[in-house]
Amino acid sequence: MNGTIMNKNDKLGFLNIDTSLYQTRISNKFQNRKPYQPADPRIILSFIPGTVLDILVKPGQNVSRGDDLMILDAMKMQNKLKCNMDGKVKSIAVKKGDKVSKGTVLLELE
Amino acid sequence: MPVNKKIRELQEKREKILLGGGEQAIEKQKAMGKRTARERIMALLDENSFNEYDLFVEHDARDFDMDKKSLPSDGVIIGSGTIYGAPVAIFAQDFTVAGGSLGLMHSRKITKIMDHALKMRMPLIGINDSGGARIQEGVNSLAGYGEIFFRNTISSGVIPQLSVILGPCAGGAVYSPALTDFVFVVDNISKMFITGPEVIKTVLGEEISMEDLGGARVHSEITGNAHFFALSEEECFDQIKKLITFIPWNNGQKARMFEPGEPKPEYDINKIVPEDPTLPYDVKDVIRAIVDNSDFFEIMELYAKNIVIGFGRMGGRTTGFVANQPLEMAGVLDVDSSDKAARFIRYCDAFNIPIITLVDLPGYMPGVDQEHAGVIRHGAKVLYAYSEATVPKLTVILRKAYGGGYIAMSSRHLRADFVFAWPSAEIAVMGPEGAANIIFRKEILSSADPDGMRKQKVEEYKTKFANPYVAASRGYVDAVIEPSETRKFLMHSIEVSENKDVSMPHKKHGLPPF
Numbered sequence: 001m002n003g004t005i006m007n008k009n010d011k012l013g014f015l016n017i018d019t020s021l022y023q024t025r026i027s028n029k030f031q032n033r034k035p036y037q038p039a040d041p042r043i044i045l046s047f048i049p050g051t052v053l054d055i056l057v058k059p060g061q062n063v064s065r066g067d068d069l070m071i072l073d074a075m076k077m078q079n080k081l082k083c084n085m086d087g088k089v090k091s092i093a094v095k096k097g098d099k100v101s102k103g104t105v106l107l108e109l110e
Numbered sequence: 111m112p113v114n115k116k117i118r119e120l121q122e123k124r125e126k127i128l129l130g131g132g133e134q135a136i137e138k139q140k141a142m143g144k145r146t147a148r149e150r151i152m153a154l155l156d157e158n159s160f161n162e163y164d165l166f167v168e169h170d171a172r173d174f175d176m177d178k179k180s181l182p183s184d185g186v187i188i189g190s191g192t193i194y195g196a197p198v199a200i201f202a203q204d205f206t207v208a209g210g211s212l213g214l215m216h217s218r219k220i221t222k223i224m225d226h227a228l229k230m231r232m233p234l235i236g237i238n239d240s241g242g243a244r245i246q247e248g249v250n251s252l253a254g255y256g257e258i259f260f261r262n263t264i265s266s267g268v269i270p271q272l273s274v275i276l277g278p279c280a281g282g283a284v285y286s287p288a289l290t291d292f293v294f295v296v297d298n299i300s301k302m303f304i305t306g307p308e309v310i311k312t313v314l315g316e317e318i319s320m321e322d323l324g325g326a327r328v329h330s331e332i333t334g335n336a337h338f339f340a341l342s343e344e345e346c347f348d349q350i351k352k353l354i355t356f357i358p359w360n361n362g363q364k365a366r367m368f369e370p371g372e373p374k375p376e377y378d379i380n381k382i383v384p385e386d387p388t389l390p391y392d393v394k395d396v397i398r399a400i401v402d403n404s405d406f407f408e409i410m411e412l413y414a415k416n417i418v419i420g421f422g423r424m425g426g427r428t429t430g431f432v433a434n435q436p437l438e439m440a441g442v443l444d445v446d447s448s449d450k451a452a453r454f455i456r457y458c459d460a461f462n463i464p465i466i467t468l469v470d471l472p473g474y475m476p477g478v479d480q481e482h483a484g485v486i487r488h489g490a491k492v493l494y495a496y497s498e499a500t501v502p503k504l505t506v507i508l509r510k511a512y513g514g515g516y517i518a519m520s521s522r523h524l525r526a527d528f529v530f531a532w533p534s535a536e537i538a539v540m541g542p543e544g545a546a547n548i549i550f551r552k553e554i555l556s557s558a559d560p561d562g563m564r565k566q567k568v569e570e571y572k573t574k575f576a577n578p579y580v581a582a583s584r585g586y587v588d589a590v591i592e593p594s595e596t597r598k599f600l601m602h603s604i605e606v607s608e609n610k611d612v613s614m615p616h617k618k619h620g621l622p623p624f
Contacts, residue, residue, distance in 0.1 A: 015440045017442065017472040017475075017541070018544030019541070019543045020387075020472065020542070022436070022440035023388055024436060024437060024441075026439065027416075027439055033477070049313055049314045099314055099315040100314075101316065
């Protein structure tokens with residue numbers, strides 16, 4: 001695995017640091033990183049992996065900040081997902097019994 | 111010679127227990143490509159050096175029909191022996207006995223050998239191959255794990271602790287290896303995770319194989335939990351044996367001296383590093399051009415490859431190497447590489463191993479992902495580890511040493527004992543392009559030919575600052591040396607640092623940023 005002078009056929013890319021371009025190998029982690037996107041308060045994401053136990057609102061329903069939207073069963077706890085703004089339920093992306101991973105879109109407000 | 115009846119009785123008892131979980135279970139173990147616990151110990155230790163203890167220990171669990179079950183040696187083998195003459199204490203979980211599950215007596219055997227290792231100030235090797243807690247023994251099993259973790263922590267930095275994962279190591283059990291100094295894994299055999307694929311499937315409906323979740327490659331390349339990756343148990347044991355030759359038996363000693371040998375001529379130190387600071391090379395070749403016999407023993411070879419760590423010898427003395435790797439991600443410091451380097455620096459410091467740092471980096475990695483992953487906190491670990499270390503610290507600036515990266519990489523300001531720079535060194539706040547764009551912004555923007563002006567100013571900056579002589583004029587660099595003089599200067603520095611003695615202010619312990 002080691003013991004050789006650098007192989008000239010190595011796949012090299014370029015990395016920009018302080019406007020200098022460095023020729024180097026680019027890691028998979030860097031190549032696969034997701035570009036930053038600011039959080040959208042209208043989209044409710046699951047904050048923990050779990051199962052949708054109950055959905056307490058319907059599409060089109062008016063909701064206010066602090067209302068319970070959904071119950072997510074996770075880590076042996078029934079977690080209430082609260083509404084973080086005044087608005088209306090635009091759509092619900094999951095149904096009762098769905099297993100969701102962290103970061104799954106559960107519900108959209110408008 | 112007639113054998114005494116009682117001696118024959120002992121021999122018979124032994125023979126029965128030495129079979130472990132029985133022939134069927136042993137066959138199963140072999141079918142998985144694994145050796146038995148006893149074979150592993152024999153393969154690792156010097157011939158005939160193993161003394162086994164607690165062979166006759168049995169569990170006394172009563173619930174869930176456990177009183178009807180006999181588990182030979184309670185599923186773990188303990189004892190001591192030698193590796194190349196170095197004393198080691200060892201335990202090996204026996205998967206053929208109740209899946210190597212950990213009950214109260216099993217854990218008491220492990221803690222007994224751990225206490226022994228600490229008392230006798232000798233390295234401890236743990237071979238993990240266990241299905242996890244022995245659920246029938248309830249909280250006694252949890253208590254057993256806790257007692258092991260406590261001892262791992264108390265022994266940390268006093269005796270070397272090596273964990274060898276040769277089978278499953280799941281749930282709470284993973285925290286013992288995580289608390290030890292070096293973790294060895296073998297492809298297709300080692301499996302480590304907190305929650306296994308079945309739980310993940312039940313909770314999330316996500317399917318993943320054990321190998322993809324917590325196999326040897328995952329822990330060597332992605333998580334950084336493992337330090338040594340091997341393709342077979344045999345290769346793994348060779349790695350362990352080699353490591354044992356590099357480290358001292360405890361924190362009150364130095365590593366054994368070996369016969370010194372010159373580096374191999376094929377590593378021509380004058381030809382490895384390109385002059386253009388944006389071009390890559392393999393910094394391991396520089397290390398091999400410096401160390402005895404060009405023998406560099408790399409640690410965490412597959413993780414955060416932008417920094418290289420490992421052991422070599424200088425004039426027969428074990429030395430730790432930390433080097434930026436321009437070949438990978440331009441050698442930047444980032445979250446993972448900082449973590450990797452900082453832990454190694456602390457290891458060397460704890461066990462009286464001098465550190466040689468080879469510097470060639472453009473700085474810390476920019477990016478939202480890095481900032482949000484806490485590159486400030488993780489990057490600070492490198493500064494902390496170098497500042498705190500009182501072992502001899504030798505630094506060679508090969509090429510770029512820009513900004514925070516310059517300070518972090520064992521600079522004079524963090525109390526490096528010797529700082530050398532090659533004529534190709536560029537010690538500056540940032541690279542010439544970036545610096546010229548800021549310092550000469552007005553001149554460049556107001557010029558009729560901005561590109562031409564920029565080039566001119568970059569050149570001006572290069573001549574003035576991108577060299578080792580400004581730092582040398584302040585005494586931040588002790589000597590500007592030719593690459594070919596590096597080994598000579600380093601060997602001398604290590605020799606004269608042999609009795610280095612600095613004292614730190616009294617404290618219970620510091621608060622490194624972890």
